[in-house]
Amino acid sequence: MSVERASSRETVRAYRHDLALYRAFLTDPALGFPRAPVSSLDDIDRDAVVAFEAYLSGARSFSASSVARAVATLKSFHKFLVREGVLADNPTSMVVLPKKPSRLPDVLSVEEVGSLLDAMDGTAPRDLRDRAMLEVLYGCGLRVSELCGLDCDRVDFERSFLAVVGKGDKERIAPFSGAAARALSRYLSKGRPALVKGYARPTNAVFLNARGGRISRQSVHAIVARAGAAVGIADLHPHTLRHSCATHMLEGGADLRLIQDMLGHADISTTQIYTHVQQSHIKEEYESAHPRAHLR
Numbered sequence: 257m258s259v260e261r262a263s264s265r266e267t268v269r270a271y272r273h274d275l276a277l278y279r280a281f282l283t284d285p286a287l288g289f290p291r292a293p294v295s296s297l298d299d300i301d302r303d304a305v306v307a308f309e310a311y312l313s314g315a316r317s318f319s320a321s322s323v324a325r326a327v328a329t330l331k332s333f334h335k336f337l338v339r340e341g342v343l344a345d346n347p348t349s350m351v352v353l354p355k356k357p358s359r360l361p362d363v364l365s366v367e368e369v370g371s372l373l374d375a376m377d378g379t380a381p382r383d384l385r386d387r388a389m390l391e392v393l394y395g396c397g398l399r400v401s402e403l404c405g406l407d408c409d410r411v412d413f414e415r416s417f418l419a420v421v422g423k424g425d426k427e428r429i430a431p432f433s434g435a436a437a438r439a440l441s442r443y444l445s446k447g448r449p450a451l452v453k454g455y456a457r458p459t460n461a462v463f464l465n466a467r468g469g470r471i472s473r474q475s476v477h478a479i480v481a482r483a484g485a486a487v488g489i490a491d492l493h494p495h496t497l498r499h500s501c502a503t504h505m506l507e508g509g510a511d512l513r514l515i516q517d518m519l520g521h522a523d524i525s526t527t528q529i530y531t532h533v534q535q536s537h538i539k540e541e542y543e544s545a546h547p548r549a550h551l552r
Contacts, residue, residue, distance in 0.1 A: 257271055261424070262424045262425050262426075263423075263424060264401065264423050264424065264425075266401060267423075270325065270329070271329050271332070271333075274325070274326040274329040274330070275329060275330075275333060277308075277312070277316075277326070278308055278326075278329075278330060278333075281307075281308050281311055282294040282300065282304060282308070283295075287311065287315070288307075288311055288315060289304075289307060289311075290307055297337065297342060297343055298343065300334075300347050301347045302347050302348070302350055302351060304347065305327075305330055305347055305348050305351050306351065308326075308330070309323060309326070309327055309351075309354070312326055320354060320355075323354050324353055324354045324355075327348075327351065327353055327354060328353060330348050330351075331346075331348045331351065331353070334346045334347060334348045334349075335348075362493070362496045362499060363496065363499050363500050363503045364489070364496060364497070364500045366504055368487075368489060369394055369497075369500055369504075371487050372390065372483060372484065372487050372489065372492075373387070373390060373391060373394070373435070375483070375486055375487050376390065376483060380447075381446070381447040381448075381450040381451050382447070382451070382466065383447075384439075384442055384443040384446055384447030385443050385447050385448070385451065385463060385464070385471075386479050386483065387439050387443070388436075388439040388440045388442070388443035388444075388447070388463075389403060389463055389476060389479065389480075390479075390480065390483060390497065391435050391436040391438075391439040391440065392406075392418075392432065392436050392439075392440060393480070393494055393497040393498065393501075394436075394497040394498075394500060394501050395432055395433075395434070395435060395436030395501065396418060396420075396430040396431070396432050396436060396501070396518075397430070397497075397498045397501035397502055397505075397515075397518055397519050398418075398420060398430065398498065399422065399423075399494075399495070399498060399520075400473050400476050400477065400494040400495070401473060402420045402421065402422055402520075403463060403476060403494070404461075404463065404470065404471055404472065404473055404476060405421055405461075406418060406420065406461070406462045406463065407460040407461060407462060408444070408460050408461070408462055409460060410462075411440070411444075411462060413437065413441065416431055416432055416433050416437065417429045417430060417431050417432065418430045418431075418432055420520070422520040423520065423522075426520065428517065428518075428520045430518060431518070440462075444462070448462070448464060451464040451465075451466065451468050452464055452468045453468070455467065455468025455469065457469070463476075476494055477493070477494060480492050480493065480494045480497070481493070498519070502515050502519060505518075
């Protein structure tokens with residue numbers, strides 16, 4: 257996963273988690289495996305895989321998307337074992353991936369984004385950092401891992417772009433300007449120096465924690481959620497700002513291919529979800545505003 261596929265650390269971590277559950281289920285009778293514990297990879301057949309899938313959705317209460325990811329992990333794992341000559345047959349070859357439920361991403365309105373960011377008007381170093389983080393998440397459509405991994409030498413104010421390392425260690429250019437550029441410039445000149453001061457191990461990270469080290473994904477999640485709660489937006493997630501960025505650009509007339517490149521989507525079909533979001537938004541606005549939309 258890491259070397260041949262250049263998968264992200266988060267993807268590798270998710271695969272490792274799924275395979276650990278798989279091994280535990282097949283070897284621990286207490287977890288409900290309906291036959292003798294598996295002692296060899298050769299003992300695994302399609303029924304064992306299907307039983308594990310049922311265990312995840314039942315006893316573990318996994319969501320449909322999490323079950324689908326786990327089954328995809330198993331299919332990749334067994335395909336790898338056959339390729340390496342460890343197994344002669346792939347027990348998952350006849351296992352169909354569960355269908356993921358079609359769910360539109362959460363998106364804020366332009367007004368909600370404005371209220372969220374305008375409320376972040378503090379001048380302390382951490383306030384400047386938090387405002388810059390949210391402005392960049394929304395202004396550039398970054399993933400939280402891309403924000404945390406951003407380095408100072410990857411910020412080009414002269415040409416107004418960030419060099420972002422995305423999934424699979426693929427680098428792309430994300431343009432930034434306006435409010436995001438102002439907030440980032442202010443943080444780098446007035447906020448970051450105060451945070452990095454006295455830190456024993458110098459770091460090139462743009463966004464720092466209170467101790468001067470690179471900020472973590474968990475901290476960003478907490479900061480975004482706290483900022484949302486302060487203006488009445490419950491359970492705000494960093495990815496919601498990414499979704500909002502793409503949706504608002506599409507509503508503003510941006511080309512879908514441009515949005516694909518900006519977000520770092522490998523497949524245009526991933527970006528096309530935002531056309532459905534836009535259509536859903538239009539329908540909601542129509543039903544709430546048109547005087548005859550509710551007549552039967």
